[in-house]
Amino acid sequence: MEIPAFTDPHGRPFWFCRLDAIDRATHELDRRDAAREMLEALGDEAARHAYRIDQLVEEAISSSVLEGATLTTRAEAKEIIRDGRKPGSHGERMVVNNYKAMVQLLTTTGRDLTVADLLEIHAVLGADSLDVPDAAGRLRRPAEPVRVEDAQTGDVWFTPPPAQTLPALLDSMLAFANSGGSEPFVHPLVRAIVLHFWMAYLHPFVDGNGRMARALFYWQLLRSGYDFAQYLSISGPIDRSRRSYYLAFAYTETDDGDLTYFLLHQLSVLRRATGELVEHLKDRSARLVHLTNAVRGTKSLNHRQQAALMFVIRNPHLGLTVNGHGNSHSISYLTARKDLQELEAGGYLARVRVGRTDRYLPRDNLTSLKRPG
16 A cells, blocks of 8 residues: 555555554554553553653653763653753653653644644754754755665665755645544554654754654554553663664665555564563552552651551652641641651652742652551
8 A cells, every 4th residue: 555645766666465464553553442441550641641741751761861961860751851950961851851742743733734734843953962063953954965874884875855845845744644544544553653654754954853753653553542642651662673664664765655564563662562561550559559558557757657658659749748738637737747757757758848838849769668467
């Protein structure tokens, strides 16, 4: 099956084979009620929102590492994003920019995407983090030749289309992206993967093309109604097997535009990422049940303190305030403060000053509570 308007510089179309493996993989991903499994594992909306942010941060990190970002630790990179701190290194700047760019791109899923959108997103992604200082937010120029090479041998795998052809080529790509119900029918998962490849193939920017391509993949999935995609990180599985990822590009580019290689690879990545996510959430749900039972069995805590710990276990990013704890149990400010101070002294909670208010957050060792017995 040929992809409408997707051709190489010689006018030859990109296409894929309707293999049983592709039909089976898309069917299984459609049939699997991943969204329901995730909702059950995550619980309330506050927990779902926190997990969405966590996964978006994780994808920003993995996608940046895939493109060469060097980080001290992943945990430190996450804290920089959550705290809104200024990045201290080039790698940290790549991660923060990637996170901001993805957040901005995902706000456009309810409308058609334009070239201006892509340039704006790239400006966010590339701010002070590209090798060419003025390359953020613009297309590559004719005087800026780009080649995709083997990092070890230096062999040129392919040369992207000429810079002067990019405006028309991007218009064709976005027409395909925005016309989900057009003929001939292309399955939404296949469409998202094709867009991933198409953006990388055009290489419209001097740098940042891989990150833009993966972000566009997410945009297409969410636009097509695959809400579970907001919880996924595909760059993690890709990073663990980089060679197969790059070879999938190379096979397509060197075999007369046969996208079957890339489709099969990305469908396997998507299945792996979905399976890992569901298993992780099921494990998280089981741990929450264990911790809840452990808290209930801690005889040294009163019922209000047990309730407070169960709340922060399920809502670790929200924490508790003295007023909030007092209002929840209709007790005085002094009694509420005493409850939380005892939990702090016991090593369960950490007190953090946020503005003018003390907020009590769970300590890491809260997860080491033993099952009562």
